[in-house]
Amino acid sequence: MSRLAPLSEEPVNEDDDQQCHTTSSNGSKKSAQKTWRNWVKTHFSLLFNKKSDDLRILLSVLGCPLSPVSLHPKLQTNVSTQVSSSAQYIIQHFTAATGCRKLDGTVKNTYVTGRVTMGMIDDQLGSAGGAATGVPQKGCFVMWQMVPNKWLIELVVGGRKVVAGSDGSVAWRHTPWLGSHTAKGGVRPLRRALQGLDPVAVSDMFSLAQYIGEKQIMTVDCFVLKLSADQTDLVDRGDNTAETIKHVMFGYFSQRSGLLVYLEDSYLTRIQCPGAHPMYWETTMFTEIEDYRTVEGVMIAHSGRSRAVITRFGDNLKAGPAITTMEEAWTIDDVAFNVPGLSGDCFIPPGEVQRDYPQE
Secondary structure, eight states: OOOOOOOOOOOOOHHHHHHOOOOOTTOOHHHHHHHHHHHHHHHHHGGGOTTSOHHHHHHHHHSSOBOSSOSSOOOOTTOOHHHHHHHHHHHHHHHHHHTGGGGTTTOOEEEEEEEEEEEEEEOTTOOTTOEEEEEEEEEEEEEEEETTTEEEEEEEETTEEEEEEEESSOEEEEETTTEEEEOSSSOOOBGGGGTTTOHHHHHHHHTTOEEEEEEEETTEEEEEEEEEOOHHHHHHHOOSSEEEEEEEEEEEEETTTOOEEEEEEEEEEEEOOTTSOOEEEEEEEEEEEEEEEEETTEEEEEEEEEEEEEEEEETTOTTOOEEEEEEEEEEEEEEEESOTTOOGGGGOOOHHHHHHSOOO
């Protein structure tokens, strides 16, 4: 028997419905790439379109970003034994501080609820002193995770809802203005889970990271680990219109407590339509991770603040780079492990995604 496609419970207004681009019933990978191209085009064009509302921009950037690498990154051949051992020491300190190894083999799923406040920042330089513009948008989210590589998040802010998920094989997103589409580049963890919510994923990802030294951040002396997406993964994420040039992530681990206190990641995208000048978009996100509390013997971060700075530059921008800055504050309300009744069927992708990537 074939599985039933999940029903959509999201209210979509008429304007969003007109802009929604979903794949047809006889969709293929070609249609998936077309939808991805539409997402990239919309994602960036919203930033400097005066007719676009701030909420859509915030959800496009801060809603459900992914990490640069999978949960099991390949060890880079140019990483020396000394650097590798330094990273291992830092991660061992982190796992001991969080107690996350208690979850190995005993925890099959995780449930998290939280609240967010998002807003645009009137700050062309992206410094910490920027002032919020407009009305801050408040919302909440629910996130489920299941071993291995299955996750689902529903985020509602200002009356609009975005959903993203992974069934372990395909990662996807759904927005009211684009419908459902796959996230190219393979299955990667949700960045929000790495903000202290999933210490096991943090440990697995950064255990093979590159140690690049020490740095003081927020008056805390930290060890810094770097993760980079390899060239093969970057190629898989692009097409003939958009090309991801780089995607790196830095984790700052407190030398004193061993905890992850700061996360920074940046990716650079080159976009060129036929007959047009190439445009470059660099998105950098900074996240302060705070308020670690014990949940069933494991340290989980319960609050933090993220700031995203998007810079657009290219040959045809005579006035210089254009910068957009936005911010999010988040608070965790509840964390639970081994929720009864949660199964793999809860992570089935939407029908459009299943048609694009039919499962055997």
